[in-house]
Amino acid sequence: MTGRSAGGRDSGTGPFFSRQIVIGYVIGALAGLIWFTATAANGVHSVSTQHGLELLSENRALSATIDGTRQSVTLRLAKADGTNGTRVQFSYVSQRGADIVNAVDEAKLAKGFNDQIDRSNPILDVLGELAPFALMAALFWFLSTRLVGQNPLGNFGKSRAKLVSKESPKVTFDDVAGADEAIEELQEIKDFLKEPAKFQAVGARIPKGVLLYGPPGTGKTLLARAVAGEAGVPFYSISGSDFVEMFVGVGASRVRDLFDQAKQNAPSIIFVDEIDAVGRHRGAGLGGGHDEREQTLNQLLVEMDGFDVKTNVILIAATNRPDILDPALLRPGRFDRQIGVDAPDLQGRKRILEVHGRGKPLAKSVDLEVVARKTPGFTGADLANVLNEAALLTARSNAQLIDNRALDEAIDRVVAGPQRRTRVMKDKEKLITAYHEGGHALAAAAMRHTDPVTKITILPRGRALGYTMVLPLEDKYSVTREELLDQLAYAMGGRVAEEIVFHDPTSGAANDIEKATGIARQMVTDYGMSADIGSVKLGQSSGEMFLGRDMGHQRDYSESIAEKVDAEVRALIEKAHDEAYEVLNANREILDRLAAELLEHETLDHTQIAEIFAGVKKLPERPQWVSSPNRPLPNIPPIRMAAFSAAQEDGP
Numbered sequence: 001m002t003g004r005s006a007g008g009r010d011s012g013t014g015p016f017f018s019r020q021i022v023i024g025y026v027i028g029a030l031a032g033l034i035w036f037t038a039t040a041a042n043g044v045h046s047v048s049t050q051h052g053l054e055l056l057s058e059n060r061a062l063s064a065t066i067d068g069t070r071q072s073v074t075l076r077l078a079k080a081d082g083t084n085g086t087r088v089q090f091s092y093v094s095q096r097g098a099d100i101v102n103a104v105d106e107a108k109l110a111k112g113f114n115d116q117i118d119r120s121n122p123i124l125d126v127l128g129e130l131a132p133f134a135l136m137a138a139l140f141w142f143l144s145t146r147l148v149g150q151n152p153l154g155n156f157g158k159s160r161a162k163l164v165s166k167e168s169p170k171v172t173f174d175d176v177a178g179a180d181e182a183i184e185e186l187q188e189i190k191d192f193l194k195e196p197a198k199f200q201a202v203g204a205r206i207p208k209g210v211l212l213y214g215p216p217g218t219g220k221t222l223l224a225r226a227v228a229g230e231a232g233v234p235f236y237s238i239s240g241s242d243f244v245e246m247f248v249g250v251g252a253s254r255v256r257d258l259f260d261q262a263k264q265n266a267p268s269i270i271f272v273d274e275i276d277a278v279g280r281h282r283g284a285g286l287g288g289g290h291d292e293r294e295q296t297l298n299q300l301l302v303e304m305d306g307f308d309v310k311t312n313v314i315l316i317a318a319t320n321r322p323d324i325l326d327p328a329l330l331r332p333g334r335f336d337r338q339i340g341v342d343a344p345d346l347q348g349r350k351r352i353l354e355v356h357g358r359g360k361p362l363a364k365s366v367d368l369e370v371v372a373r374k375t376p377g378f379t380g381a382d383l384a385n386v387l388n389e390a391a392l393l394t395a396r397s398n399a400q401l402i403d404n405r406a407l408d409e410a411i412d413r414v415v416a417g418p419q420r421r422t423r424v425m426k427d428k429e430k431l432i433t434a435y436h437e438g439g440h441a442l443a444a445a446a447m448r449h450t451d452p453v454t455k456i457t458i459l460p461r462g463r464a465l466g467y468t469m470v471l472p473l474e475d476k477y478s479v480t481r482e483e484l485l486d487q488l489a490y491a492m493g494g495r496v497a498e499e500i501v502f503h504d505p506t507s508g509a510a511n512d513i514e515k516a517t518g519i520a521r522q523m524v525t526d527y528g529m530s531a532d533i534g535s536v537k538l539g540q541s542s543g544e545m546f547l548g549r550d551m552g553h554q555r556d557y558s559e560s561i562a563e564k565v566d567a568e569v570r571a572l573i574e575k576a577h578d579e580a581y582e583v584l585n586a587n588r589e590i591l592d593r594l595a596a597e598l599l600e601h602e603t604l605d606h607t608q609i610a611e612i613f614a615g616v617k618k619l620p621e622r623p624q625w626v627s628s629p630n631r632p633l634p635n636i637p638p639i640r641m642a643a644f645s646a647a648q649e650d651g652p
Contacts (some may be wrong), residue, residue, distance in 0.1 A: 210317070222380075234265045458603075489583075524565050525565060
């Protein structure tokens with residue numbers, strides 16, 4: 001899809017607010033209230049020394065208690081009716097002790113005064129001061145034991161794995177679609193956990209570890225749960241990041257505890273999601289090889305290698321980055337089997353849509369195979385999101401059935417984002433966008449090796465002001481040089497249309513230029529599709545960037561080669577620009593008609609596009625390419641698919 005851009009886990013300890021926790025909070029609150037009330041009942045209002053002497057001189061005190069130890073005087077004040085009132089207290093320094101005594105003697109105290117002698121126990125006084133802190137500590141201990149177990153300090157190094165028991169809702173292989181090869185490989189794991197004696201009788205050793213790798217959303221976690229559901233064994237699920245803590249040794253302790261639990265409940269399965277968080281290549285950091293993460297990895301290696309043949313504990317791990325895992329983790333004896341889980345093909349996408357379509361009211365006109373054809377490259381998570389978005393759109397419109405319109409809008413939302421209805425474009429900007437998207441579509445239709453154009457729109461969606469959707473009829477796993485050259489011309493079509501029609505290009509082609517430059521550079525440096533550079537891989541892939549190991553990496557080719565690379569990339573872009581210019585000029589009437597239709601309808605589907613492009617003049621065949629200018633052209637003409645298919649039908 002090319003468009004015109006707008007500018008350039010639960011730890012398994014139960015819920016926090018359980019009944020015990022609420023009771024603990026209530027007890028703590030009551031204890032604090034009782035302590036506060038007791039202290040407040042015995043409390044005395046503190047006043048300044050001067051104010052206390054004034055109360056004595058004004059004869060407002062009924063009685064006075066002098067505490068020489070604490071150097072304080074407590075006065076019982078009289079109410080208006082002469083009865084006892086509040087008590088106040090003021091302090092004095094030892095130098096003023098005689099003055100305080102004289103002031104008390106001269107005051108007319110109705111109930112006299114009392115000299116208080118300190119007979120208190122110092123130990124009890126200290127305990128009284130510490131009582132509130134002891135109460136808070138006991139409350140904290142009670143809450144912590146309820147949150148993390150009876151011994152919180154001991155449980156700090158315990159595993160945080162979540163146990164999926166046999167009674168939990170089961171996920172089986174019937175719930176997994178689009179990964180037939182992975183299911184076939186994992187079938188042996190299920191059979192071994194159910195009937196280990198059959199394998200041990202012939203001396204077979206089941207893989208101790210299975211690594212599932214692939215792009216995000218392809219169903220790696222779902223496959224692991226399906227194995228546990230099929231085998232009917234305990235399933236311990238944990239993330240790689242749950243092992244690593246700031247405290248040294250905690251991760252290793254959690255690894256040991258996890259494997260101990262699994263062995264006690266064998267046969268069982270341990271599933272570690274995102275294992276690259278703990279299994280990265282050792283010795284890659286700047287701080288040496290003794291950090292907490294590497295200690296955790298070392299313990300994991302020991303536990304995996306220490307499995308007994310009859311233990312019946314299997315480790316399944318998932319990652320998106322198998323290239324950064326430590327080699328010791330991937331060797332036979334640990335992860336014996338590595339299973340790639342890629343994006344599903346056409347039939348796989350159809351089956352995934354059928355699985356996620358269960359329970360959803362689909363209209364009779366909906367053909368899931370057509371939806372699968374419109375979603376090449378989509379993962380299982382993407383397809384589930386498409387159906388969910390379609391269901392949400394249906395509910396939003398108060399409809400009862402999910403129809404094709406809702407599915408088309410859902411695909412567009414997943415690919416390009418929601419439609420921005422509030423963005424109002426001026427007429428001139430709409431016209432520029434119409435010709436820009438028309439240039440993309442017409443350039444794609446005029447090439448000989450591009451996929452058909454299925455949709456064109458000038459409605460803003462996401463960050464794009466409009467986009468053109470070009471989708472293959474079948475899944476592809478490799479791309480030819482001719483197809484890449486067509487992609488370059490198709491990417492430059494929008495910019496060229498602006499130049500031809502308005503003679504003043506805009507910034508809307510920034511994303512197109514970026515994509516075209518990336519394709520051209522890959523053709524030169526990765527694919528060996530430049531006769532001048534040759535079939536040489538230039539530069540190192542950034543897929544294994546480790547801090548401290550590759551920070552000082554330099555490019556592995558000279559400045560002169562770098563100049564040639566830049567020249568070849570520029571030549572490919574210029575050639576694509578010229579080809580787009582040629583086909584748009586040759587089909588100018590079709591371009592104008594397409595822009596007019598877009599301005600009127602804003603969105604065109606594949607049937608409308610096919611009718612407009614019925615008379616498109618194709619780009620002439622390019623000259624035959626050879627990998628080196630010194631090599632002569634072969635005498636035998638290249639094989640064309642039409643001729644090859646005819647020869648196959650005729651037979652030998």
